[in-house]
Amino acid sequence: MGFMQKQVFRLGFSVLMAFCLALGLLIQPATALTDEQKLVSEVWRIVNRSYLDETFNHQNWAAVRQKALEKPLNDQKATYAAIQKMLQSLDDPFTRFLDPEQYRSLQVNTSGELTGVGLQIALDPQTGTLQVVTPIEGSPADQAGIRPRDRILKIEGISTENLTLDEAAARMRGSIGSLVTLLIEREGEGEIEVRVMRDRIALNPVVADLRLSPEGTPIGYLRLSQFNANASMELAHAISSLEKKGAAAYILDLRNNPGGLLQSGIEIARLWLNSGTVVYTVNRQGIQGSFESFGPALTDDPLVILVNQGTASASEILAGALQDNGRAQLIGETTFGKGLIQSLFELSDGSGLAVTIAKYETPQHRDINKLGIKPDTVITQEPIKREQIATEADLQYKAALELLNKNSVVSGVGK
Template sequence: MIILQLTLIIGGWTAPAMAITEEQKLVSETWRIVNRAYLDETFNHQNWWFIREKAIRQNLKNREETYSAIEKMLASLDDPFTRLLKPNQYRSLQVSTSGELTGVGLQIALDAETGQLTVVAPIDGSPAAEVGIQPRDRILKIDQFSTDELTLDEAATHMRGPIGSTVTLTVQRFDTTEIEEIELVRDRIALNPVFAQLRSESSVAPIGYIRLSQFSANATEEVANAIQTLDKQGAKAYILDLRNNPGGLLQAGVEIARLWLNDGTVVYTVNRQGVLGSFDVVSPPLTQAPLAVLVNQGTASASEILAGALQDNLRAQLVGEKTFGKGLIQSLFDLSDGSGLAVTVAKYETPNHHDIHKLGIKPDKIVPTKALTRNQIATDADPQYQAAVELLMSEFALADAA
């Protein structure tokens, strides 16, 4: 009898597995990417397989329900930088690093401590910059929508729109209780990342001024062209302005650092296994002329990689205020339905192994930010710019004395 019972159990009938739906496939595809690539292998100290099973067992009737399930799954990681990008959001992000877009021209992030929607930096020449919105200002509402109820990408979507249309932002100024309602007219946002000009404020030596606003796909080529042009015009020193530069492509940050450095490491990356990788200098610099770099609270991400590389390799001194403090690296992954996934895959360390996430980079010479109009940037009215000029001229004076 016992043998018969065992035989019946072993050879018993098993129900066929249920066919997986297209919606469940998308959830599973997302889960696999995060499982393979995410920086924190504890997945925020939770059972990541259990999270998958809970998500995939839902009765997902349509794509929007699937997106909601994926967003809930990703939210469990407590990482605002790891997020789903719906097809229209994914296309907009790809455009923002390679072409142009229409909107108000704000780079935004969720504050790591408060979760509030915070301005990283306004894009130079944009409607937001024209009305004086500043880094670290908090956006409380977009039209009638409270930003407490919006994801980062939903907030960006609400601010974008056709040229000539309007949007009202409710803004709380950084370090104050002042709240303003600001109506902005959306416009085409030019993404030409570089402005360059030879300056002759000093009788000692002409200075090449380069303002870099974003690390887009063409940023390296544009900075290289600027250095070569200014060199031909007689520049003997350079000021690289990274203020209010919210970052962009990691590779662009690395390549631009290589334009200035003679040797050394640009940045270290640390993956989930704690394995160090590095990006090193691979060719001679375009110039070895003295260099000062302007930074402020809107200097973030790839800008901090560049600033940290130049500071730690003693190639340049930083002037201004402590930087934003974003030391995490995201990669973009295509999903099968045309949406995308931004996943935190590594953190970075400066050449001296400083982890700057949530800490920022302290400049060599601290000069507080002053509210400036667009036309006052890099002029006599700009104390950070003037401090950089004085720093370079003192270097020339010391060289002459030696």
């Protein structure tokens, strides 16, 4: 080896050694992370990899991690508080940390926000207040007169201002027969105190009935209260039964339906569509996937869907899919506006992390989140009693009957 080659080799070797030493210095602190710091870093990495908003609420996400690790994390409580503070900077109520107990209870319950009083709850994205999406039909909360959009200010005298969704739900759970006192704020009515007796929540998602319009047209009335695992099969049975009875048109009532399983919403859309896109999912890289309908539909009869402010999540996907595909006309009020998809991650210490990883878009690429679905015909009405639904007192239902008749869409439909 010549002198020049040796010099280059030595130089190269010394640069390599210096690089390795520098790398060693960089790596050294990472290997010395405490278990508490490792948990914070684990949460940071999951969010960094999969969170929907790549700007992380217009902040330097690496700097957020640095700040979280600056303070001493001496115990589990301090660590969990640091993680929660880090996630709060995203300003997304659905991306949240769950301690081991909360994580276990969320796994047991598909929605995570269904409680022992029968309320579906959410945090208002604008104000951060705890809000009722809708009471489950026939539940104690429903019977106590709690309505969609009611704000829950206190649970058993404890302010909900700094509670997470899961903490609020946990405070409303309890043994069957026990009472819980809620302080509710309602638009135009101020504060109301409501006492609710906890009970087991029985969910029968489908109500089906054959009605006659004023002109004598047989109309299938279907009300769906929730998208649970049985909803698609139950609705398919109901449609088949109404078809045999001679239904010539349909009204699908999704008012105060808080959603549930995404797959259930997609399957129900497919019952009505011969072809077409049902929904798109969009992550931070853009279109992630789509769900299609391949037919055949169970019926091609005209369809009107009833929606209101309590129509949320999977209900909005179904309504948006059938509206955008020209399969149904929507009547009622603009829907709730919950169009985000969360994924659940288990952390190394048995706690969990719910992270918003994507959002829904309708077949015509309308964003549902915070905007909701606007009906073709807007009709607002004061809250009505349960027994008044789909009667003369129900203005939205009456408008659906009139639309089906006025358009003469049902005349000449043979069976």
